[in-house]
Amino acid sequence: MKALAFFPLLFLLLLAPSAYGEQRFSTATEECLGCHATINPGIVSAWKKSRHAAVTPAEAFKVEGLDRKISSGDIGDEMKNVVVGCAECHTLDPKSHADNFEHNGHDVHVVVSPKDCAACHAVEAGQYQKNLMAQAHPNLTSNAVYQFLIDSVNALPAVKATPPAPAHKRDLTEAESCLYCHGTKLTVTGTTSRETELGSMDFPVIAGWPNQGVGRINPDGSKGSCSACHSRHEFSMETARKPYTCKECHSGPDVPAAKVYDASKHGNIFYSDNKHWDFQKTKWTVGQDFTAPTCAACHISLLVNTEGKVIANRTHEMKERLPWRLFGLVYAHPHPREADTTVIRNKDGLPLPTNFGGEVAEKFLLTADERTAARKRMQSVCLACHAQSWVDGHWERFLNTIESTNTSTLAATQIMGDVWARGLATNHAKGGNPFDESIERQWTDVWLLWANTVRLASAMGGGGDYGVFADGRYNLRKAVQAMKEWAESRQDAKAKAKPGSRK
Numbered sequence: 191m192k193a194l195a196f197f198p199l200l201f202l203l204l205l206a207p208s209a210y211g212e213q214r215f216s217t218a219t220e221e222c223l224g225c226h227a228t229i230n231p232g233i234v235s236a237w238k239k240s241r242h243a244a245v246t247p248a249e250a251f252k253v254e255g256l257d258r259k260i261s262s263g264d265i266g267d268e269m270k271n272v273v274v275g276c277a278e279c280h281t282l283d284p285k286s287h288a289d290n291f292e293h294n295g296h297d298v299h300v301v302v303s304p305k306d307c308a309a310c311h312a313v314e315a316g317q318y319q320k321n322l323m324a325q326a327h328p329n330l331t332s333n334a335v336y337q338f339l340i341d342s343v344n345a346l347p348a349v350k351a352t353p354p355a356p357a358h359k360r361d362l363t364e365a366e367s368c369l370y371c372h373g374t375k376l377t378v379t380g381t382t383s384r385e386t387e388l389g390s391m392d393f394p395v396i397a398g399w400p401n402q403g404v405g406r407i408n409p410d411g412s413k414g415s416c417s418a419c420h421s422r423h424e425f426s427m428e429t430a431r432k433p434y435t436c437k438e439c440h441s442g443p444d445v446p447a448a449k450v451y452d453a454s455k456h457g458n459i460f461y462s463d464n465k466h467w468d469f470q471k472t473k474w475t476v477g478q479d480f481t482a483p484t485c486a487a488c489h490i491s492l493l494v495n496t497e498g499k500v501i502a503n504r505t506h507e508m509k510e511r512l513p514w515r516l517f518g519l520v521y522a523h524p525h526p527r528e529a530d531t532t533v534i535r536n537k538d539g540l541p542l543p544t545n546f547g548g549e550v551a552e553k554f555l556l557t558a559d560e561r562t563a564a565r566k567r568m569q570s571v572c573l574a575c576h577a578q579s580w581v582d583g584h585w586e587r588f589l590n591t592i593e594s595t596n597t598s599t600l601a602a603t604q605i606m607g608d609v610w611a612r613g614l615a616t617n618h619a620k621g622g623n624p625f626d627e628s629i630e631r632q633w634t635d636v637w638l639l640w641a642n643t644v645r646l647a648s649a650m651g652g653g654g655d656y657g658v659f660a661d662g663r664y665n666l667r668k669a670v671q672a673m674k675e676w677a678e679s680r681q682d683a684k685a686k687a688k689p690g691s692r693k
Contacts, residue, residue, distance in 0.1 A: 214246060218296055219275030225294075225387070226276065237423040242274035247310060256492060256500070257472045261313035274310070282306045288378045288409035289394045300394060301376060303408035307416050315416075317506035324414040325529040326372040326405025332532045333541050335519060338618060339634075340368055342625040365398060371439035373403025373415065404439070428469035433460065436485040443639045443661055445517055447485070447646055454651035456482045476501060476574040488571055501574050502567065511568040513561035514592060516645040520637045521548050521599055522592045524555035525564070546607060548600050584652055591648035591657075595641040598666055602636040605673045614680050632673050640666035 248270040250260040287299035308315035437448035459482035468479040492504035616622030647657030
């Protein structure tokens with residue numbers, strides 16, 4: 191009876207003038223709105239504020255030059271003259287989506303992927319696939335060394351009274367820890383029935399859902415999630431350009447970019463003045479639309495000067511402006527050349543960009559010339575606000591920080607290597623986890639927490655307290671010293687325990 195009562199209401203909605211302005215919605219999207227405006231008012235409200243709801247692709251194609259947001263060559267006549275609504279995203283190419291299901295007479299999929307977004311934004315989707323973020327899931331889960339680190343964080347404490355967690359619960363833990371940002375693998379495992387206003391309906395059950403991680407593996411086989419930065423369903427450029435978006439994953443202490451930015455001069459200016467900034471311009475004019483960089487300004491956005499000359503091209507391939515990778519296992523190193531880091535093999539055969547001695551796997555990393563080109567692209571952003579002498583001085587200190595933190599990390603790693611060699615801890619080479627014992631955790635803190643903080647404080651803030659006492663050099667030196675004293679005390683204890691030794 192509920193279903194029968196609903197259809198006259200839907201019919202009236204289809205005939206009535208659109209509540210959202212001129213009627214330019216597809217019939218399928220109108221049907222979606224007829225239900226979901228009531229069932230999911232938050233979703234519909236966000237979409238109503240979006241450019242998708244206001245501009246048809248045909249209108250977007252008319253925009254000339256750098257202001258154009260649509261980058262695909264042709265999207266077909268069916269979509270050109272209707273705004274991008276529910277159906278245009280959730281019914282696109284249904285045969286490629288394993289999560290596709292019949293819903294009120296339409297083939298609908300739950301997960302909108304970068305492949306779907308590429309219908310209009312082909313250039314951006316293509317750039318993103320060359321980005322480390324797109325490979326974040328396999329780069330993490332397919333690397334045996336990283337898996338040791340995940341286990342050392344997420345595994346339940348190894349005590350007699352603690353049974354090991356079943357696989358399903360381990361998956362749930364990983365989904366809301368490491369894979370929250372790196373992305374889960376979405377797999378359709380079956381269907382479930384739910385009672386709705388239209389009666390009983392079947393919906394797909396998706397393992398790994400919900401997730402909007404940057405390297406999510408989608409049911410159509412694509413990688414990534416555009417909504418990681420362009421939050422659903424408004425997909426606002428303003429949201430993506432503000433540092434709060436990046437903070438969601440880069441909050442530390444392993445990647446403390448957000449707190450470093452907050453405490454920097456750039457962060458100070460942003461929080462003081464951003465209410466006066468214009469985040470909506472496609473060409474973001476330095477000194478006019480904004481007066482201090484956000485994460486997007488340095489790494490992604492199309493920047494121009496007040497005469498309209500391009501300072502930095504828009505890119506969704508982050509390494510375009512990144513000569514160095516500041517965090518990882520175990521040292522700061524030249525940025526990987528390819529997004530898929532699982533192919534990397536260091537001198538010792540491990541899937542890491544350096545070996546434990548700090549020697550880089552050159553074949554897989556940017557060359558000196560490639561780093562120079564990336565540096566110039568990044569520094570062109572800096573030079574829009576700073577003189578050459580300022581930028582040169584900042585970069586000199588930054589390179590010194592990379593060298594000094596790598597030197598400290600090498601000292602800690604040499605101590606750790608000696609500890610493993612003497613059998614005081616068990617690493618992967620002898621069947622253990624190189625990150626789970628007490629001394630190994632101290633070693634991990636050196637490069638994963640303290641060295642990373644020092645580097646990011648240097649790169650993003652030009653130094654400051656986060657590079658010294660607030661998780662910086664003080665803790666770095668303290669951790670190395672603690673490791674040295676631990677190793678010496680264990681060696682002394684081992685020597686005293688030998689038969690015939692004085693007690």
